[in-house]
Amino acid sequence: MGDKVNLVGDVVRITDLDNVATVVNLQGMSAGSHFSETDTVREFIPMGHKVALIPIEEGQSIIKYGTAIGKARCAIKPGDWVHFKNMELIPAPEVKHLPGPVNSGPLGTPLEGYTFEGYKNKDGSTGTKNVLAIATSVQCVAGMAEHLAHLIKRDLLQFYPNVDDVVAINHSYGCGIAMDSALSAIPVRTLQNLLRNPNFGNEVMVLGLGCEKLRPEQLVSELRSEKRTFMYLQDPEFNGFGEMVEGALKMAKDYLQRLNARKRATCPASDLVVGMQCGGSDGLSGITGNPVAGFAADLLVRAGASVMFSEITEVRDALHVLTPRIEDGSVRKKLIDEISWYDQYLKRGRADRSANPTPGNRQGGLSNVIEKAMGSIAKSGSSPIVDVLSPGERIRKPGMTFAATPASDFICGTLQLAAGMNLHVFITGRGSPYGLPMVPVIKISSNSRLSRQWHDLIDINAGAVADGDKSIEQMGWELFHYMLDVASGKRQVACDRLGLHNDLVLFNPGPVT
Ligand code: CA
Numbered sequence: 001m002g003d004k005v006n007l008v009g010d011v012v013r014i015t016d017l018d019n020v021a022t023v024v025n026l027q028g029m030s031a032g033s034h035f036s037e038t039d040t041v042r043e044f045i046p047m048g049h050k051v052a053l054i055p056i057e058e059g060q061s062i063i064k065y066g067t068a069i070g071k072a073r074c075a076i077k078p079g080d081w082v083h084f085k086n087m088e089l090i091p092a093p094e095v096k097h098l099p100g101p102v103n104s105g106p107l108g109t110p111l112e113g114y115t116f117e118g119y120k121n122k123d124g125s126t127g128t129k130n131v132l133a134i135a136t137s138v139q140c141v142a143g144m145a146e147h148l149a150h151l152i153k154r155d156l157l158q159f160y161p162n163v164d165d166v167v168a169i170n171h172s173y174g175c176g177i178a179m180d181s182a183l184s185a186i187p188v189r190t191l192q193n194l195l196r197n198p199n200f201g202n203e204v205m206v207l208g209l210g211c212e213k214l215r216p217e218q219l220v221s222e223l224r225s226e227k228r229t230f231m232y233l234q235d236p237e238f239n240g241f242g243e244m245v246e247g248a249l250k251m252a253k254d255y256l257q258r259l260n261a262r263k264r265a266t267c268p269a270s271d272l273v274v275g276m277q278c279g280g281s282d283g284l285s286g287i288t289g290n291p292v293a294g295f296a297a298d299l300l301v302r303a304g305a306s307v308m309f310s311e312i313t314e315v316r317d318a319l320h321v322l323t324p325r326i327e328d329g330s331v332r333k334k335l336i337d338e339i340s341w342y343d344q345y346l347k348r349g350r351a352d353r354s355a356n357p358t359p360g361n362r363q364g365g366l367s368n369v370i371e372k373a374m375g376s377i378a379k380s381g382s383s384p385i386v387d388v389l390s391p392g393e394r395i396r397k398p399g400m401t402f403a404a405t406p407a408s409d410f411i412c413g414t415l416q417l418a419a420g421m422n423l424h425v426f427i428t429g430r431g432s433p434y435g436l437p438m439v440p441v442i443k444i445s446s447n448s449r450l451s452r453q454w455h456d457l458i459d460i461n462a463g464a465v466a467d468g469d470k471s472i473e474q475m476g477w478e479l480f481h482y483m484l485d486v487a488s489g490k491r492q493v494a495c496d497r498l499g500l501h502n503d504l505v506l507f508n509p510g511p512v513t
Contacts, residue, residue, distance in 0.1 A: 005053045011035045012287055012466070013053065015066035020050040020082050022064075022283055022365065024466035026449045035079065042079040047447065048283025048365030048429065050082040062087055065286070065374040067321065070367065084367040089353060092370075093320045095336045095343075102324040107383055111303040114269035114480075117488035118422075119262045125198035126271035128422045128487040130262050131438060132166045132255055133200040135191075137219060138174025138212035141233055145170055145207050148248050156253070160260040164489075166252075167437045169194060169204075171506050175212040176513055183510030190392030190506055191219055193418035198273070199438055201262055203255050207248065210234025264489065270304030272487060273395055274423045275416030276379045277310060279409040281357075282429025282446055283365020286375020288472075289427035289446035289462040295476025296425070296483065297381035297400065306398045308389075308416055309380040311407035312342045313356050317373040322402075325385045334388040338404040345509055356407065360430045379427060391507050395419045409434055410505040413441075417504070423487050425479070433457060434502055435495025440486045442493055444479070457494050 010025030023029050028046040035051055045051050056076040061068035070087040119127035134145045145168035152166045173187045195204045208216035216230035238244045276293055297307045326332045357366045366372045386399035405415040424439050429446035431454050445451035448463035464470040485491040
């Protein structure tokens with residue numbers, strides 16, 4: 001290790017400590033092509049995959065991102081393709097032995113004067129969209145909520161030009177559940193906080209059935225509204241489907257009227273609450289897309305905004321890199337508590353660390369969960385971590401927060417919405433049509449192959465970094481300005497233009513009855 005290798009060709013080594021580099025050209029590297037002045041690749045290595053730079057003995061660490069991501073299963077020669085077949089997984093960092101805070105010095109000068117056009121809410125939050133949410137207390141009424149959203153969009157929305165969309169907040173919870181289980185706190189607070197998402201303008205109507213366990217009153221008490229905020233389909237006042245629809249539309253019209261009175265106004269960039277997430281990652285995600293998102297995250301923090309990163313199983317193996325960024329002892333304890341809780345949760349289900357990465361991640365060059373985690377945390381930038389949220393909790397502080405969520409794209413997105421996210425950034429290497437109707441989702445491609453192939457599904461191509469066309473800094477600024485434009489409604493993201501939106505999925509670790 002530490003041997004100086006003068007790289008040539010299409011490979012990237014992230015730190016000088018690394019004994020592997022990543023192939024970044026779209027076609028991969030064929031056998032015999034040079035990766036250094038003296039050495040050549042010994043077999044074809046696809047884009048996103050690793051090449052050994054120096055001899056690595058059996059049992060020796062394989063180093064990428066300056067950290068051991070595994071050990072060699074056999075002797076590896078310079079030019080060999082390093083992948084899960086010749087790499088062994090090493091244990092995750094123990095929560096008891098994590099490094100303490102390191103004074104990283106000032107983050108950079110505060111960024112002043114950056115603004116966007118948003119919707120100011122009574123509770124102090126700011127929306128980036130103006131959405132009528134039709135919430136539900138139980139899955140039984142999901143069909144009705146969808147029917148109403150469809151009718152309103154077709155027949156009414158044209159009369160309320162300031163309202164952007166109507167969305168049914170459907171979910172699988174509400175009945176057949178053990179409400180007295182301590183674990184029900186997670187889905188219940190997630191639903192309560194979802195309804196407080198800034199893009200709903202503190203105006204959410206709730207449809208209930210009547211006999212369910214989770215009461216609509218429990219969901220809207222948080223909104224402290226004097227208005228009528230919910231109706232039950234089993235209400236004796238409704239004689240048949242037609243009357244239910246009529247009653248609900250009457251209620252919806254009041255909401256539409258109030259939402260229509262909302263106008264965009266100039267807001268400081270500090271009003272943004274941005275959720276960072278990746279899905280369908282590849283070997284370039286940690287080199288291009290995630291560092292670009294991380295650079296933009298640092299800019300947001302300098303502008304006073306709130307930013308979240310999540311996905312417990314994808315930070316678990318990089319904890320030793322995160323704890324030095326936490327100054328407050330109680331925040332550090334909360335992180336360790338959340339991680340330990342999740343370790344136990346996975347253990348109960350007998351899940352081991354090989355459950356992640358996915359087959360697609362592996363094809364894209366990610367050999368194991370450690371390598372995936374080291375790339376994943378790049379999207380959290382370098383700012384101090386000021387807070388840790390339990391699943392479904394609302395964000396409390398400006399700066400960088402770790403919102404503890406599963407890595408599942410739809411569950412993470414749902415929990416970040418509940419935390420108060422008003423803008424979402426999603427980085428992908430393999431490609432995902434992921435989108436949410438409640439907040440704009442900016443999709444970033446980690447490589448130019450995907451952005452060319454999915455030219456109408458990707459908003460920003462961070463593959464330009466691997467192609468040598470742009471720097472991470474340049475693209476980070478580009479993303480920062482793009483976020484302000486999207487938050488202002490001046491630019492429409494691809495998934496909104498195409499109407500590609502996922503379902504909400506609650507995280508319910510509790511028993512179902
Ligand atoms: Ca994810």
